[in-house]
Amino acid sequence: MTRIGEEIGAVIEYNFSIESEFDAFYFLYGLLVPRWHHALGQLLNFLAYDLVLIVPFLWLFKTAKPEYVFSLIVYVAVLIYSGAIAVYFLFVNSQTRIRL
DSSP states (O other), rough: OOOOOHHHHHHHHHHHHHHHHHHHHHHHHHHHSHHHHHHHHHHHHHHHHHHHHHHHHHHOOOOHHHHHHHHHHHHHHHHHHHHHHHHHHIIIITTOOOOO
């Protein structure tokens, strides 16, 4: 596994911190003003996050140290559960599915 440089790590950390703040305000607004289009955006956000992270985390099972395997299993289970909820409400449930 390769390590990234400190400068790139700082840029990535900054990007995720800004995104996290935006997501927090977006979720808070959705809580205060409950409308389907707010939930739609949040579910799409969760699904995109899950799709981006699931493959790299599955690859980690090959190289994970034994003391990290349980945490990795829990995290992958959360990703799968979150993705399943998003898929159900976005594409399966007739009352909430996206009409294309």
